[in-house]
Amino acid sequence: MGLNRSEKAVVIGEVSAQVAQSQAIILAEYRGLGVGALTELRKQARAQGVYLRVLKNTLARRAVVGTSFEGLAEKMVGPLMYGMSSDPVSAAKVLSAFAKGNDKLVLKAGAMPNYVMDEQGVKALANMPSREELLATLLGTLQAPVTKFAxxxxxxxxxxxxxxxxxxxxxxxEA
Structure with missing residues (x-):
């Protein structure tokens, strides 16, 4: 049974709030993915702070209207799962890693504020180091001269x- 108008408004409101906090949205087609695999994916996503949801595309389109992710609306076709995160890399990493192990999950598109990516862009984003990894590298680079001087x-x-x-x-x- 479908959602009535007030239930749809609640879903749109919840997803809109999530979109407002997100730095990245990744779309993946989940056709043929079993319940066990979906549960495992959700568990991995939760551990990384990724909001993962299967939505009707019309509701998702309404949720992104008026946001910096509005350009993603034209890519919302077919049975899609939406991964959103405040870290630009983590949603792409979680979905990409899961897609490598499960050929039923197919990355379709993604977006960062005012920038829409195709499947290759999402994979490139997934291969980037996370913010914490970049900060650790920067810190190591900054500490190296000081350590050498000491x-x-x-x-x-x-x-x-x-x-x-x-x-x-x-x-x-001598003595």
Whole structure:
């Protein structure tokens, strides 16, 4: 049985709120995917903070109207699952990783604010490092010169102590 008008309004409101918080929306076709596989996908998505929902395309189109994801409306065709996340990469990573292990899930399209991607764009986004990984790399890059400088400063007294020890050994050997 379908949803009545007030239930549809509630769904549109919920999805609109999720769209407003999202930095990325990924569309995937789930035709032929079993309940067990869908449950596993939802579990993985929840663990990564990805909002995953199967929606009627008309409701999804209404939810993105007036947002920076409005360009995605023309890609909303067929039985689709919508993955939304506040991290631009995590939704693409979760759906792409699951699609690699299950050929029934097919990535169709995606969008970031004011930018619509095709399947290849979504895969490229999934291969990018996450925000945390990028920050860790940046931090390592910034710390490297400081760490090297500290080691260099510590090496001067260490070299001096080793020189004194060698001199002492030499004098003991001469005596």
């Amino acid at each position: 080691r260099t400063l510590n090496e001067v007294p260490g070299k001096f102590v080793r020189t004194l020890a060698a001199l002492e050994e030499k004098r003991k050997a």
